Amino acid sequence: MFFASDNAGPAHPQVMERVIAANTGHQLPYGNDDMMDEVRAGIRRVFDAPEAEVFLVSTGTAANALALACYTQPWQTIYCSSVAHVEEDECNAPEFYAGAVKLTCVRTDDKMTPEALEAAITAHPAGDVHVAQPGPVTITQVTERGSVHSLAELQALTSVAKSHNLPVHLDGARFANAQAALGCTAAEMSWKSGVDVVSFGGTKNGCMAVEAVVFFDPSKAWEFQLRRKRGAHLFSKHRYLSAQMAGYLQDDLFLRTARQANDNAAYLVQGLTKAGAEFLHTPDANMIFTRFPRSVHQRLHDAGAQYNLWGDVLDGAAEDMVACRLVCDWSITRDQIDTFLAHF
């Protein structure tokens, strides 16, 4: 009963098989392996973007920090939600990679609103040398609170950015889960909605450790490669990154594992609802923020269930309710969920 994160499950067999198959003979290093061609073609197909430039790194933080660095000058600020992974979970990596920049948090408990983003951008007069200058906007899709921006919501945010000539990055650590939730195309959820660069996650959704950075503006390609090497993220035996991503793209595995994770979460939400649990955010994809009795929590804990308690409720020792985050990955079984729910 592991619901602590989607970064703790195994790789999907189809991914692992490609890795095993790749483990033979010599291959050119540093991204010049044969499989990288397959990956590039696969991403371009998935995103309907024949000119897109595609690069692989091994962590989501690297994907975000390197992608943002290509769009940020050292005297600029990056706009993000105040609960963004780049702000809360990357230990200054975006600041480090982009050259000591500022992150301006748009205050929210989940999604940014266009109004709040606009207010953050216009808080300082443009061209005032004393303040950090406006830089890129980064949006997380699926958000860190488990909700999914609709295409209209996404476009409303990118429109604000574009009206100030600011580039847009999409932190898609759970891109596939969002795409599956919306039932749209990858193109619709990215460049057709005004996104310039995407961190396309693999690790949380069936890979071992691989993320693609997808640039719709190919002019950034060389800079990214230099920044990746300088950041020590260029793999010599790159074939093992390529193999994972090739397996992940093959027959749209990424959408199948994402749907499975989302379905698992929906099934769990259904059970929790029946059991009377409350929800702190709308569980649009594979993450659930919920509140239930402390006595249930105690039983689950005793039975070995793993998940994270959340926020202030931790402090309320006297409280009889706990808040927690439950994450389903593709590999959770219905049996595990049923066992979990049986403790309610």
Next chain:
Amino acid sequence: MFFASDNAGPAHPQVMERVIAANTGHQLPYGNDDMMDEVRAGIRRVFDAPEAEVFLVSTGTAANALALACYTQPWQTIYCSSVAHVEEDECNAPEFYAGAVKLTCVRTDDKMTPEALEAAITAHPAGDVHVAQPGPVTITQVTERGSVHSLAELQALTSVAKSHNLPVHLDGARFANAQAALGCTAAEMSWKSGVDVVSFGGTKNGCMAVEAVVFFDPSKAWEFQLRRKRGAHLFSKHRYLSAQMAGYLQDDLFLRTARQANDNAAYLVQGLTKAGAEFLHTPDANMIFTRFPRSVHQRLHDAGAQYNLWGDVLDGAAEDMVACRLVCDWSITRDQIDTFLAHF
């Protein structure tokens, strides 16, 4: 006939088997997986260093840059040989990670001499606020030119560093090859010779992508972990790094693959010697810098042999000799070497 690098061969079956075996169920992320305990114990055993702190990253450049950053202040300089990987092949990664520091190159065509290192350190009066202050010394073992420092040579260099109270880093991307060449223990080639921190390479010697950073001073552990996360090098599904390193340490596989690579190189050296090739550096381990007739090169090239031409000779179009680097990894077969030599 792939002699271009030891970063282009496959992972050893024993490593891959551990990765496959690790691919089941959920494991705690970020280095809290079960196998990391095995890795830590294994490294401590190999290095006879029960207090050592051990961390895994996926690239050699990350290992070097992060290890050095823990020992360098932003106003200091790192001493390295002028042919060091940190200087020549890491695209400013050490400078970046250590906070915009300088690398002071001790001029050499291979190993640093203690005299040259001493001269570099004392070139500026200590405590002069105008110059970069002395920082760590980094030594590559096996060197970038394929030679191996004897223990005495190593100690002579670390003695210079210690006499100035400077810490010592060992870039051991090919640590095992050097250890096999010297027939010494890992402890003798590291802390017993005055080394404070080692980049212990796995990738080039039978792994997919894993390097261990080994601190003999455990007080650096927390700083390293923060720097690793900030550098975006902390794997969530860390088990796949642990599994590789566990397989690599198991039954001293690292020494067996290193010996195999060294033996392959020795066999190739023998053949080249017979064929009258000259050597630019002493081929102590698994890298060979050699010079042979251009006509031979042409035949090898036509037959599909892969290796890198080296240095100035590239320009000498009219020259009838070429210089090149030949690297043997553990997976090269005698047949391949024989085929290669048959073109002489």
Next chain:
Amino acid sequence: MFFASDNAGPAHPQVMERVIAANTGHQLPYGNDDMMDEVRAGIRRVFDAPEAEVFLVSTGTAANALALACYTQPWQTIYCSSVAHVEEDECNAPEFYAGAVKLTCVRTDDKMTPEALEAAITAHPAGDVHVAQPGPVTITQVTERGSVHSLAELQALTSVAKSHNLPVHLDGARFANAQAALGCTAAEMSWKSGVDVVSFGGTKNGCMAVEAVVFFDPSKAWEFQLRRKRGAHLFSKHRYLSAQMAGYLQDDLFLRTARQANDNAAYLVQGLTKAGAEFLHTPDANMIFTRFPRSVHQRLHDAGAQYNLWGDVLDGAAEDMVACRLVCDWSITRDQIDTFLAHF
């Protein structure tokens, strides 16, 4: 009628006389001039801190950024108020100098409260490698909104910092104005209240361009000097910085000019109050945030009065009131103030 800032007036004659007197013969460069001894002794006397280390730089941003850098690791965050000069007016200088750190804004429209500071520090579990680690707390005194922390308020904030073992920096660009307002000693407003390092401003209060950084912990001295040089802030002809600060300290000129500026502001506040203006913040020292009729603003503007409009009111074109900031420096005359008030 110049009320736009206290960074636009002339230097006090006593300061200028020392500069002129210093302009003879040769003096050792880089802070080894004779007058620096006088400055050091003067600061130690003023702060009743015989061990304090004192260094001069030419801008307030340099003082802040360099002082904070000595207390911040690259993976940490600095706590400041959301209206702090370091956050709003230094174009990423603190982030740059401290090595790509984060600034965590404690939300307020003026002073931080101890509760809000505590909440900001404890928002993340200590020792979580994913988040920026707690670093120094910086407090501005006089605040950017013209109010002054009482000693009790100051101590309440530093107590929070100390309870988490965090160092405290005081941005004293207007230190003297605050000291004059409180009628306390410099020691009471700094180390006796738990402050570790002070930016002691000279520029805004009668100098040309000089700020002292005062460390009550002398162990930071060498690091500061290296950071100052690396930041290109070490003056060769340092005597001209020393001379300014020597003149500023002589016979406590800094307190006299500060009192004069505060008195000017009090006189202006009195006039504005009579004229029915409202105040947005308590004008404790020499800055006034006030609101008055647009028609008055128009008359003042036509008469050549200079001051800054403030905040949202700018947008309210239809509004019949304007908000503005009025700053008095020591050199404003009563006549100028009377002329200003005459337009109400």
Next chain:
Amino acid sequence: MFFASDNAGPAHPQVMERVIAANTGHQLPYGNDDMMDEVRAGIRRVFDAPEAEVFLVSTGTAANALALACYTQPWQTIYCSSVAHVEEDECNAPEFYAGAVKLTCVRTDDKMTPEALEAAITAHPAGDVHVAQPGPVTITQVTERGSVHSLAELQALTSVAKSHNLPVHLDGARFANAQAALGCTAAEMSWKSGVDVVSFGGTKNGCMAVEAVVFFDPSKAWEFQLRRKRGAHLFSKHRYLSAQMAGYLQDDLFLRTARQANDNAAYLVQGLTKAGAEFLHTPDANMIFTRFPRSVHQRLHDAGAQYNLWGDVLDGAAEDMVACRLVCDWSITRDQIDTFLAHF
């Protein structure tokens, strides 16, 4: 008898008079003072460059580091001579400002040769992601060894840079001394010789603390201003920088003080030559590297003469000769030189 440096003398009366005259009333801060217009016009006139953008900072290291940062990407290397001030005397400031870049030293004991520069640039194949990419070339004029590049020598170096599309920075801390020595125009010694940006020194040649950065490509203006503020080098009471530079440019004072300093040095060289001293470098401007008997040194030292011993000779305690650097600024008198020479 102060020959230790030209950074230790007083400001010229004409400079000081402008500073004193500027010390009245209120002036807009941050470079918007009236005198900055005079400075801008003056520099454009001197350099015959009506489009040039001009900015003032207070130290030579700031001028160099900020100017270079505008032309360097974080993954690039700056080419300089191995005795360059940026390499030897700025405590990692250029690395810091340009974003953790490398400095590649072209080995020389004084001027770079075009051949050595070419070799340094072409040492690595262009477009190899593993190595620092070629960045700007910086040339010091007067060199750190007191010699002056002829216009032909300068052009030979910039031609190499231009053939690789690399920008050229001139470290002109002693620009005026070089111009006086060559008897050419400022334009000939800068943009007409292929220089893109100049650090035009004032401090060493009669000012208190001011350097102009002159961009012949005005497109860099905004970036420079942001970098200057971010580096904490934007003066609020900027008028005091403007006043110095205005006085320095007025009636070409800079050339007059430079000629005086050069003449002083020539007079001293003449005396030293008569006395049989040897010269380590050609004393083209106002710096002299010379060797004379230790007994003379002892007498000079006892008489209070100040100058720096130089290099290896320091170690040769048994040697009967010493090497030293003698610098003349504009304010040295013939009497002082005669007194100095009398000890030979």
